[in-house]
Amino acid sequence: MRVRCATLVFGLVLAPALLDAATPEEAVAVVKKTLAAAGEVVNASGTRDEKLASLRAVAGDLLDTRAMGRRAGGDALAAQPPEQQEEYFELFDRVIVRAYLQKLLLFRKPRFGYYPKPQREGDVVIVGTKIITSKNDYFVDYEMRQRDGRWVAIDVIVEGISLSDNYHAQFSSLLRGRSFDELLDLMRRKTRRLQDDPA
Amino acid sequence: MRSLFTITWKDLRLIARDRAALLFLVLVPFVVVTVLAESLAGSDTGSLLLPVVNEDEGPVAEILIEALSEYADVVEVDRAEAEDLVAQDKIAPAALVVPENTTKRYLASRPSTLLLLTDPAKGAAVRAVQAYLLLADRKAAEIADPLFEQLLVLEERNLTGSRTSIPPAEQNVPGFSVMFVMMGVLFGVAFGLQDERDWGAITRLRIAPIPRMAFLGGKLLARFLVGLVQLVMLFLYGHLAFDLSLGSAPVALGLVMAAVVFSMTGFSLLVSAFARTREQVIPLGLTVIMIVCALGGCWWPLYHMPPWLQQVAQLTFAAWAMEAFHDVILRERGLLDILPGVGVLFAYGAVCLAGGARFYRFDAEGT
Numbered sequence: 001m002r003v004r005c006a007t008l009v010f011g012l013v014l015a016p017a018l019l020d021a022a023t024p025e026e027a028v029a030v031v032k033k034t035l036a037a038a039g040e041v042v043n044a045s046g047t048r049d050e051k052l053a054s055l056r057a058v059a060g061d062l063l064d065t066r067a068m069g070r071r072a073g074g075d076a077l078a079a080q081p082p083e084q085q086e087e088y089f090e091l092f093d094r095v096i097v098r099a100y101l102q103k104l105l106l107f108r109k110p111r112f113g114y115y116p117k118p119q120r121e122g123d124v125v126i127v128g129t130k131i132i133t134s135k136n137d138y139f140v141d142y143e144m145r146q147r148d149g150r151w152v153a154i155d156v157i158v159e160g161i162s163l164s165d166n167y168h169a170q171f172s173s174l175l176r177g178r179s180f181d182e183l184l185d186l187m188r189r190k191t192r193r194l195q196d197d198p199a
Numbered sequence: 200m201r202s203l204f205t206i207t208w209k210d211l212r213l214i215a216r217d218r219a220a221l222l223f224l225v226l227v228p229f230v231v232v233t234v235l236a237e238s239l240a241g242s243d244t245g246s247l248l249l250p251v252v253n254e255d256e257g258p259v260a261e262i263l264i265e266a267l268s269e270y271a272d273v274v275e276v277d278r279a280e281a282e283d284l285v286a287q288d289k290i291a292p293a294a295l296v297v298p299e300n301t302t303k304r305y306l307a308s309r310p311s312t313l314l315l316l317t318d319p320a321k322g323a324a325v326r327a328v329q330a331y332l333l334l335a336d337r338k339a340a341e342i343a344d345p346l347f348e349q350l351l352v353l354e355e356r357n358l359t360g361s362r363t364s365i366p367p368a369e370q371n372v373p374g375f376s377v378m379f380v381m382m383g384v385l386f387g388v389a390f391g392l393q394d395e396r397d398w399g400a401i402t403r404l405r406i407a408p409i410p411r412m413a414f415l416g417g418k419l420l421a422r423f424l425v426g427l428v429q430l431v432m433l434f435l436y437g438h439l440a441f442d443l444s445l446g447s448a449p450v451a452l453g454l455v456m457a458a459v460v461f462s463m464t465g466f467s468l469l470v471s472a473f474a475r476t477r478e479q480v481i482p483l484g485l486t487v488i489m490i491v492c493a494l495g496g497c498w499w500p501l502y503h504m505p506p507w508l509q510q511v512a513q514l515t516f517a518a519w520a521m522e523a524f525h526d527v528i529l530r531e532r533g534l535l536d537i538l539p540g541v542g543v544l545f546a547y548g549a550v551c552l553a554g555g556a557r558f559y560r561f562d563a564e565g566t
Contacts, residue, residue: 103306106258135256138306161307 024118027125027144030151034062035112035129042110055101063100064147065093067154072096072167076175084184091187096163100156103140107131118144124154219475223482231489238493238504247271247324247502249331250281250294257302259351263313266335267295271328285318286358286530289522292324292502293317295332305350315355320529322365324502329353359530369444372437373524374497376430377517381463381488384426388467389480391418392559397477415556419464426460446527451534455523458544462516465548466491468555475560496521516547 041054069092070077077085104110115128124145131138143155156163174183214221249271253260267273276284281294296314304311315332317325332353395404395418404414434456437443446452470487474480492498494508495517501509512518523540526532 099308106262106302106306108258108261133257136302138257138303140306159303159307161309163308166308 024120024125024127027142027151028114028118028127030062030144031127031129031142031153032112032114034058038104039110039112042105042107048105051105052101055104056097059097059100059104062142062153063097063156064145064152064154065089065096067145067147067152068096068156068164068167069093071155071164072171074168074172076171076180080180084180088184088187091184091191092167094191095187096167099163103158107133113137125151126157217476217478219479219483223479223486227482227486230486231493234490234493237508238499247327247331248284248291249273249328250276250284250291252276252278252281252294252296254278254299255297255301259302259305259311260297263295263297263335267331270331270334282316282358285316289318289320291318292321293328295328301351308350310350310352312352312354315353316358317355318359318530319357319362319365320359320525321500321502322367322370323500329355359532365529366442368437368441369529370500370525372434372441372443373528374492374521376433376437377459377495377520377524378488378492378497379433380426380430380460381467381491381517382484383429384422384460384463385467385470385484385488386480387422387425388419388464389471389474389484390477391422392471393474393477393480412556415468415559419468419552422467423460423464426463427456430456430460444528447531448527448533448537451532451537452527454534454541455520455527455537455544458541458548459516459520459523462520462544462548462551465551465555466516468559469551470555472555472558472560491515491517494518516544516551519543519547 037058038055041051041058044051046054066089069089072092073085073088077088080088111132113130113132115130118128119126124143127142127144129140129142131140139159141157142153143157144151145154146152155165171183174186214224247270249267251260251264251267251273253264253275264273264275276294278296281291281296284291285294294316296316298311298314301311301313313332315328317328319325336351394400404411434443434445434452438445470483471480474483494504494512495501495515496512497517501512501518501521504512519540523537523544526537526540
């Protein structure tokens with residue numbers, strides 16, 4: 001009897017909650033919330049550096065830069081020892097967040113639009129958004145997946161091109177003539193320069 | 200000691216007697232210094248006109264335009280107007296075309312090619328625009344890629360000829376050639392007429408059955424021919440020694456040379472008509488030559504000068520001469536294209552000739 005009651009409670013209360021957490025609409029809500037916060041930062045007064053710092057925190061919650069970095073690094077990354085992989089992930093986080101934010105900061109007063117029905121592909125939900133300007137719409141899709149009970153973006157597809165795939169192409173091209181150490185060195189120098197010259 | 204002061208006093212009285220020569224002597228440095236200072240004032244004022252064709256209509260173009268506006272006078276126009284401003288009106292050294300979908304391509308991390316439509320005849324100004332673009336690209340940190348991909352690539356296209364760069368000699372050789380030929384023609388005409396007066400030839404000619412205009416015409420034609428030969432030789436020397444291009448239309452170049460020397464000859468007669476003594480010829484002639492050369496773009500390109508002075512420069516034949524040479528040599532234009540400029544030069548010369556003939560005093564009383 002007690003077991004049946006527990007099952008019933010689980011069935012009526014907990015299961016719908018868990019199922020609800022996994023609905024594509026929640027992924028949309030996460031993206032909406034993040035973009036709304038980003039929009040507030042962009043529209044608020046403040047220097048570009050201050051905005052970048054605030055946006056970094058906002059974007060950090062949304063982007064799963066490890067998953068993106070893994071896709072960008074590909075087989076070459078998998079073949080590296082753990083400490084090099086770790087450094088790569090740290091550097092990639094700075095680079096990819098910067099790249100994403102720069103694209104966002106292009107728009108002085110961004111207005112976001114959303115596609116009502118997100119697409120589901122296995123455990124991935126694609127949330128379609130667009131940045132609306134008076135002359136054009138710019139399409140940005142977020143590949144969302146649940147990680148540790150919350151929705152995160154494992155890739156950002158801007159105007160049909162995946163950020164991760166784009167970096168993968170750049171890394172592959174670079175690694176054809178150079179070593180992984182040299183790639184890391186390049187990333188170190190670039191991120192150092194971004195720190196010195198945040199604008 | 201007393202004789203020294205007496206001679207000094209006598210010479211001062213002689214100098215003071217020729218008021219016009221004295222005036223030129225005092226005035227020349229002031230006038231020339233003022234003109235030179237004003238002419239060069241424009242080079243640092245950032246007054247370059249830069250038409251931008253915004254086919255993108257997105258934030259990347261907006262950011263570029265905003266950054267460029269700090270260095271140049273940016274105007275947004277359509278492609279046809281931009282090409283006219285560079286190639287036809289020749290008031291802009293270059294125009295920038297930000298192609299459609301530049302923002303979309305930037306967002307997708309795909310490179311876009313910005314097109315710089317140039318008039319290499321405005322060499323230094325084109326290089327300034329290229330520098331502005333580099334500065335703008337650097338300043339517009341929003342459009343800088345954080346890693347290593349270059350997302351905005353610049354392609355240069357010459358709207359006015361086949362070359363994308365012009366060696367400095369191709370601006371300097373025509374300029375200095377015009378100046379030296381002008382010196383030869385002006386001083387030749389002025390001193391030649393003075394000599395005729397001094398030798399009493401004019402008095403004798405008044406008795407002889409030779410019309411005044413034939414006398415003047417003969418002297419001027421001789422100077423015209425000498426000037427033309429001198430100009431041709433200077434250009435040939437420039438071609439051989441400095442690889443100066445002679446354009447693709449030799450007939451057009453010949454016509455321009457003839458028109459330039461004709462306007463010079465007419466102008467020389469006009470100036471000579473106002474120089475009544477030999478003492479007046481040198482200061483007046485030098486003042487006129489320096490001002491005309493500085494304003495007319497013989498020493499530096501016209502676009503280095505402030506806009507208002509560029510307008511004033513249109514009153515000098517040198518500005519028209521330099522423009523006509525640039526059209527033929529740098530912009531590789533043909534006969535039909537240069538006819539309007541050549542027409543202005545001939546008309547300029549004709550008006551000066553008429554004015555010179557009107558004001559020139561054949562009698563010796565003016566001496």
